[in-house]
Amino acid sequence: MKVVGSLAGVSAMTVSRALRDPTSVSKPLFEKIKKVIDEVGYVPNLVAGSLSSDRTTQVALIVPSLRTAIHAEMIQGISDLLRRHGFQLMISDCGNSMELEETLIRTYVAQRVCGVILHNTRHSESALRILANAGIPVVETGDLTKKPIESVVSYSNYATGQAMARHFIDAGYRSMAFVSLPVENRERIANTRRGYVAALKRAGISVAGEQLVEVTTGLEGGARALQQILTHAPRTEAIFFSGDVLCMGALFECQRRGIKVPKRIALANSDDSELLAGAVPAVTAIRYPRYEIGVQAAQLVVDRAMKTESGAVVRDVGFTVVRRESS
Amino acid sequence: MKVVGSLAGVSAMTVSRALRDPTSVSKPLFEKIKKVIDEVGYVPNLVAGSLSSDRTTQVALIVPSLRTAIHAEMIQGISDLLRRHGFQLMISDCGNSMELEETLIRTYVAQRVCGVILHNTRHSESALRILANAGIPVVETGDLTKKPIESVVSYSNYATGQAMARHFIDAGYRSMAFVSLPVENRERIANTRRGYVAALKRAGISVAGEQLVEVTTGLEGGARALQQILTHAPRTEAIFFSGDVLCMGALFECQRRGIKVPKRIALANSDDSELLAGAVPAVTAIRYPRYEIGVQAAQLVVDRAMKTESGAVVRDVGFTVVRRESS
DNA sequence: CGAGCGCATGATATCGTTATCATGCTTTCC
DNA sequence: GGAAAGCATGATAACGATATCATGCGCTCG
Numbered sequence: 258m259k260v261v262g263s264l265a266g267v268s269a270m271t272v273s274r275a276l277r278d279p280t281s282v283s284k285p286l287f288e289k290i291k292k293v294i295d296e297v298g299y300v301p302n303l304v305a306g307s308l309s310s311d312r313t314t315q316v317a318l319i320v321p322s323l324r325t326a327i328h329a330e331m332i333q334g335i336s337d338l339l340r341r342h343g344f345q346l347m348i349s350d351c352g353n354s355m356e357l358e359e360t361l362i363r364t365y366v367a368q369r370v371c372g373v374i375l376h377n378t379r380h381s382e383s384a385l386r387i388l389a390n391a392g393i394p395v396v397e398t399g400d401l402t403k404k405p406i407e408s409v410v411s412y413s414n415y416a417t418g419q420a421m422a423r424h425f426i427d428a429g430y431r432s433m434a435f436v437s438l439p440v441e442n443r444e445r446i447a448n449t450r451r452g453y454v455a456a457l458k459r460a461g462i463s464v465a466g467e468q469l470v471e472v473t474t475g476l477e478g479g480a481r482a483l484q485q486i487l488t489h490a491p492r493t494e495a496i497f498f499s500g501d502v503l504c505m506g507a508l509f510e511c512q513r514r515g516i517k518v519p520k521r522i523a524l525a526n527s528d529d530s531e532l533l534a535g536a537v538p539a540v541t542a543i544r545y546p547r548y549e550i551g552v553q554a555a556q557l558v559v560d561r562a563m564k565t566e567s568g569a570v571v572r573d574v575g576f577t578v579v580r581r582e583s584s
Numbered sequence: 585m586k587v588v589g590s591l592a593g594v595s596a597m598t599v600s601r602a603l604r605d606p607t608s609v610s611k612p613l614f615e616k617i618k619k620v621i622d623e624v625g626y627v628p629n630l631v632a633g634s635l636s637s638d639r640t641t642q643v644a645l646i647v648p649s650l651r652t653a654i655h656a657e658m659i660q661g662i663s664d665l666l667r668r669h670g671f672q673l674m675i676s677d678c679g680n681s682m683e684l685e686e687t688l689i690r691t692y693v694a695q696r697v698c699g700v701i702l703h704n705t706r707h708s709e710s711a712l713r714i715l716a717n718a719g720i721p722v723v724e725t726g727d728l729t730k731k732p733i734e735s736v737v738s739y740s741n742y743a744t745g746q747a748m749a750r751h752f753i754d755a756g757y758r759s760m761a762f763v764s765l766p767v768e769n770r771e772r773i774a775n776t777r778r779g780y781v782a783a784l785k786r787a788g789i790s791v792a793g794e795q796l797v798e799v800t801t802g803l804e805g806g807a808r809a810l811q812q813i814l815t816h817a818p819r820t821e822a823i824f825f826s827g828d829v830l831c832m833g834a835l836f837e838c839q840r841r842g843i844k845v846p847k848r849i850a851l852a853n854s855d856d857s858e859l860l861a862g863a864v865p866a867v868t869a870i871r872y873p874r875y876e877i878g879v880q881a882a883q884l885v886v887d888r889a890m891k892t893e894s895g896a897v898v899r900d901v902g903f904t905v906v907r908r909e910s911s
Numbered sequence: 912c913g914a915g916c917g918c919a920t921g922a923t924a925t926c927g928t929t930a931t932c933a934t935g936c937t938t939t940c941c
Numbered sequence: 942g943g944a945a946a947g948c949a950t951g952a953t954a955a956c957g958a959t960a961t962c963a964t965g966c967g968c969t970c971g
Binding site: 594595596597598601608609610613632634635636637638 | 918919920921922925926927928
Binding site for chain 3: 259277303306310311
């Protein structure tokens, strides 16, 4: 920058100003500086800039997994909004480990990111302390948690469970099951299931232990769950899946074994996807505005980082039960 | 850090050393410093550290899209390896726009990332210049391109096209089609198709214009492609899809219309996924070691960033045609 | 027993920006 | 016409670490 300055016959300060706000220097000077800059191929050092100004444009995102496609839409939403405002995205996955999340948060704070978006809603004490001390905006997106760190943009997993229960009841089913990964350490799934079971119970439908199935991930997890239910709870009329892979696994298994859906058994999933909508039969599912969640979460971070806004926001983005042929 | 130092009765320098290498200070001193650090909740400022040492631990990744799940495995591989070495990941998507890619690269270089991983293999002149000037490791992953910027970790898309052509021929099919998104500006798909068509031609099988179908994305893209082929090239016996969503769309359409796969028509896809493997019928597909690509690409960046290694590497990770019921 | 060496620690300059205040020049307006 | 105000630019001091060289101390070894 000093070099650029001297080549253009001005001070480094003027170059800095020209770069950040072209209107702050005279027009001919700006042109000249610009010319010098791309003649020498100068690229400003944002690290130095950040240190000096105590501001960065990096936003951290921590999701449970990068592998599953569930978060892709949300990440795209975040990325799009951040790009629009000239911010960058740093991503990590932490599984369901609070310890790992804490380590990641610590690193991100050390990097002086200007905001953090967390998909998980359970955090270690230390993590909370670090975030509080850092004084940066924090947005959670995984669940409409009762006591957020600061802001939340999400839907209520509990409510989705209730909604699906009502949908099944309205459709005339009387014996329901729920299939998911193990709920232990999976707050969101646990909440969905609680809402589901509670709403069924309120309608006088009790759910047997054999109807709360926990399986390992993957299509065959879904297939196995279906088998188990048909074997141990054969009177089950409808199954609510938490995860489209599980659900598709069960659907494929039905196709293989010639089981009629929804005649013999109805299927539905907690998370809509193109696949479920296009499957044969098309599968009932709950749709969340995932892209929008990403956009809004990122917007909150950006607003607070630019001091436009402050204060915690709790935003329930809601959801829709999309009824299709499978139920 | 000064504060921590004075509270522990040592200089800032010693704190810095203690933080980076506990063995470089005496044991009791280290304990004391550690105690002070978490008493005051001190979090080191990596921005300052980076400026001073002229090193960062941030690696940039630019993929065409975050929305599709195609890259999820690779991203997970990158993320896992980076975490193991204490590096961070910055992600952006640039579609197929070289201009956007250039802008992103410029920003990342300004942020002084210590390495860049690019999925696309076509780049603007300026982007290349910026990367060259930056002197940081660059790894491409999208295709085994002839003249890489520096290092490549990938497979040959052209070769996958050839391989699938051979597979179809060996299986006894004599009239083939290819379905993909528009190949314009999509180097990788274009190469796959070229390899496919070339290998077929070498076997004396010509591909009609109606058999090279370009559709829009989504399940209905695949369905539409199938319809078009059945209508305009009814003698087609096998279709090679570029993209599992398109392929599944076609498969579902077959189910809906009672078309027997592979009896009436065989299907195969260029990119294996759990879904294709578990579908009814299970779909033939080419498997790439995506996770491994991510790991190796990240490894190259880390090695070079830590000066362990230098020099360009071209690594062909290969692929496998996984034959299943659909062909 | 003394020269020399190694190890733990400190002092100081520096990394490349931006914030802040200072400066000089032009403009404005009574 | 001159004081005040506004604008463009410059000089200088941070920002919070690390690199580098300096220092002092104990230890080894002939």
